[in-house]
Amino acid sequence: xxxxxxxxxxxxxxxxxxxxxxxxxxxxxxxxxxxxxxxxxxxxxxxxxxxxxxxxxxxxxxxxxxxxxxxxxxxxxxxxxxxxxxxxxxxxxxxxxxxxxxxxxxxxxxxxxxxxxxxxxxxxxxxxxxxxxxxxxxxxxxxxxxxxxxxxxxxxxxxxxxxxxxxxxxxxxxxxxxxxxxxxxxxxxxxxxxxxxxxxxxxxxxxxxxxxxxxxxxxxxxxxxxxxxxxxxxxxxxxxxxxxxxxxxxxxxxxxxxxxxxxxxxxxxxxxxxxxxxxxxxxxxxxxxxxxxxxxxxxxxxxxxxxxxxxxxxxxxxxxxxxxxxxxxxxxxxxxxxxxxx
Amino acid sequence: xxxxxxxxxxxxxxxxxxxxxxxxxxxxxxxxxxxxxxxxxxxxxxxxxxxxxxxxxxxxxxxxxxxxxxxxxxxxxxxxxxxxxxxxxxxxxxxxxxxxxxxxxxxxxxxxxxxxxxxxxxxxxxxxxxxxxxxxxxxxxxxxxxxxxxxxxxxxxxxxxxxxxxxxxxxxxxxxxxxxxxxxxxxxxxxxxxxxxxxxxxxxxxxxxxxxxxxxxxxxxxxxxxxxxxxxxxxxxxxxxxxxxxxxxxxxxxxxxxxxxxxxxxxxxxxxxxxxxxxxxxxxxxxxxxxxxxxxxxxxxxxxxxxxxxxxxxxxxxxxxxxxxxxxxxxxxxxxxxxxxx
Numbered sequence: 001x002x003x004x005x006x007x008x009x010x011x012x013x014x015x016x017x018x019x020x021x022x023x024x025x026x027x028x029x030x031x032x033x034x035x036x037x038x039x040x041x042x043x044x045x046x047x048x049x050x051x052x053x054x055x056x057x058x059x060x061x062x063x064x065x066x067x068x069x070x071x072x073x074x075x076x077x078x079x080x081x082x083x084x085x086x087x088x089x090x091x092x093x094x095x096x097x098x099x100x101x102x103x104x105x106x107x108x109x110x111x112x113x114x115x116x117x118x119x120x121x122x123x124x125x126x127x128x129x130x131x132x133x134x135x136x137x138x139x140x141x142x143x144x145x146x147x148x149x150x151x152x153x154x155x156x157x158x159x160x161x162x163x164x165x166x167x168x169x170x171x172x173x174x175x176x177x178x179x180x181x182x183x184x185x186x187x188x189x190x191x192x193x194x195x196x197x198x199x200x201x202x203x204x205x206x207x208x209x210x211x212x213x214x215x216x217x218x219x220x221x222x223x224x225x226x227x228x229x230x231x232x233x234x235x236x237x238x239x240x241x242x243x244x245x246x247x248x249x250x251x252x253x254x255x256x257x258x259x260x261x262x263x264x265x266x267x268x269x270x271x272x273x274x275x276x277x278x279x280x281x282x283x284x285x286x287x288x289x290x291x292x293x294x295x296x297x298x299x300x301x302x303x304x305x306x307x308x309x310x311x312x313x314x315x316x317x318x319x320x321x322x323x324x325x326x327x328x329x330x331x332x333x334x335x336x337x338x339x340x341x342x
Numbered sequence: 343x344x345x346x347x348x349x350x351x352x353x354x355x356x357x358x359x360x361x362x363x364x365x366x367x368x369x370x371x372x373x374x375x376x377x378x379x380x381x382x383x384x385x386x387x388x389x390x391x392x393x394x395x396x397x398x399x400x401x402x403x404x405x406x407x408x409x410x411x412x413x414x415x416x417x418x419x420x421x422x423x424x425x426x427x428x429x430x431x432x433x434x435x436x437x438x439x440x441x442x443x444x445x446x447x448x449x450x451x452x453x454x455x456x457x458x459x460x461x462x463x464x465x466x467x468x469x470x471x472x473x474x475x476x477x478x479x480x481x482x483x484x485x486x487x488x489x490x491x492x493x494x495x496x497x498x499x500x501x502x503x504x505x506x507x508x509x510x511x512x513x514x515x516x517x518x519x520x521x522x523x524x525x526x527x528x529x530x531x532x533x534x535x536x537x538x539x540x541x542x543x544x545x546x547x548x549x550x551x552x553x554x555x556x557x558x559x560x561x562x563x564x565x566x567x568x569x570x571x572x573x574x575x576x577x578x579x580x581x582x583x584x585x586x587x588x589x590x591x592x593x594x595x596x597x598x599x600x601x602x603x604x605x606x607x608x609x610x611x612x613x614x615x616x617x618x619x620x621x622x623x624x625x626x627x628x629x630x631x632x633x634x635x636x637x638x639x640x641x642x643x644x645x646x647x648x649x650x651x652x653x654x655x656x657x658x659x660x661x662x663x664x665x666x667x668x669x670x671x672x673x674x675x676x677x678x679x680x681x682x683x684x
Contacts, residue, residue: 135593137592150534217584235558236557236575236578240582241585244561249590251622254479255614261613265609265614266611272598276590279593280586
């Protein structure tokens with residue numbers, strides 16, 4: 001990996017603001033982070049966007065793909081029907097080794113399925129998980145699974161814990177990442193049957209540093225580095241958090257319009273409010289990771305603008321550079337037992 | 343119910359700030375909402391607090407209880423050991439009909455167990471649920487179960503839906519409350535095995551107005567009046583939302599200290615920020631409801647101050663006055679089938 005220049009395949013057609021914001025963000029990210037690009041999609045649409053922006057110093061190539069999977073399509077069905085979908089072609093670029101990472105802002109389900117079918121899993125990993133780095137005041141927490149597997153076996157959580165620990169250690173520089181089991185109380189024995197089965201497996205799993213149960217609030221207070229849960233619970237936690245922040249932000253905005261003092265406060269505090277908003281903005285974090293796929297995959301928010309894609313390129317580059325996947329493979333080979341299959 | 347004056351039993355000893363804030367809040371609530379009180383706990387401690395405040399116009403009596411269940415005790419074990427615990431004695435006041443409602447700010451598990459063993463369930467309800475009214479810009483949503491039953495059967499969600507609908511209709515005046523199933527996508531077929539079993543039961547359950555799946559974000563955007571889920575999922579959603587709001591509030595505070603403009607903005611906007619904070623403060627909502635118990639039970643946040651208890655008295659009075667429990671019973675008799683037991 002060391003000397004080969006890094007190249008990232010970007011699905012230029014996926015996302016609410018594709019292709020414009022995607023192409024712009026990819027070019028900005030490639031320039032800032034010094035990586036090459038494969039821009040995948042309808043060539044004329046991509047070229048039209050490229051013509052509008054400065055891209056002379058960026059090493060890119062356009063990879064044609066004639067179809068696009070829409071946000072509301074059923075992932076597996078869409079994949080069967082649209083063999084030449086941009087996200088599929090982009091995943092194949094990674095499989096062939098032309099790129100080392102994939103960035104996609106379209107349907108999460110479609111990107112997941114495209115990666116799974118076209119790139120495949122890391123040997124020994126039963127199911128890939130979606131990992132999301134959450135905003136916080138101090139130390140960020142990686143939540144996984146944030147939605148890839150609605151139903152999980154307790155054993156799967158040990159693999160999530162391993163992958164998450166390796167990611168946080170290598171990309172965020174966290175020594176001995178603290179792994180917590182997302183639960184509804186801190187004491188052992190709390191929670192439902194599923195977490196009660198998972199608890200002893202995590203406790204006895206040597207490669208990780210398990211600190212016990214954590215609660216929803218701990219995801220955002222720096223109390224844990226890696227929080228593991230089934231994909232249903234993780235997705236509900238994530239979307240509830242997004243929803244309440246949006247609501248709270250709107251309430252503050254409304255209150256700051258009520259009196260002239262409040263209006264003046266808003267004007268004076270504008271940049272502080274913008275900073276606060278940016279610090280919790282999913283676009284700032286660049287997107288979710290598909291951990292367990294045998295190629296770096298970053299899935300950006302469907303509503304991503306150029307900044308979100310630019311940051312997704314940063315996230316992908318970080319995972320490639322630190323060889324997160326290689327380290328996961330190595331750990332699996334050295335002792336992690338696969339639970340479902342050989 | 344009509345002519346009998348309403349009386350509410352308050353566990354004066356439960357909660358981080360008991361007995362001071364509890365007694366104060368109870369007196370304030372009783373005066374504001376014109377109800378009588380039974381203050382349950384150590385008489386000398388209660389009298390000491392009463393001596394500090396004006397309470398002449400409030401109809402109260404002190405009911406002695408010599409023990410207190412602490413926040414970190416195991417609920418069932420504590421109940422077996424402490425027969426004369428304040429929350430137990432308060433529940434018995436409701437059972438005997440001396441009070442029509444219970445307000446408790448101690449351990450949720452202990453209050454739940456005390457209510458279940460001493461007051462009992464409504465006939466035909468298999469399991470009580472914790473219902474929490476969530477903050478929102480416009481229409482509030484009742485989330486249940488927010489933590490009473492970590493494992494649920496799909497059938498239990500229909501009873502939660504019924505109880506939640508009756509509550510929102512009678513207390514919040516919502517006509518035909520929209521019931522949603524908390525899930526990780528809107529389309530039918532999304533989610534885990536549990537919600538996929540629950541979906542058709544809710545869809546075919548005549549007494550409620552089922553609108554399909556809702557997501558975490560919908561809990562806070564006015565899109566649904568009653569959101570049902572198992573107690574594990576509901577508790578994670580609730581605590582994640584609380585955690586992220588706290589974090590976001592702290593980030594805003596930090597940003598508003600960085601520059602002199604920002605500091606001035608904070609001074610000018612102080613009352614707007616306080617208003618915004620109050621609008622999402624759990625104390626403003628008074629507490630969670632134990633729906634399914636055959637007596638009105640309101641469980642306030644363990645950290646409640648007087649304002650929280652004052653509002654809990656309001657919530658209890660509302661449920662008593664609108665005869666929410668009688669209406670649940672009536673609906674159960676008229677057609678809801680009990681699933682576990684006769």
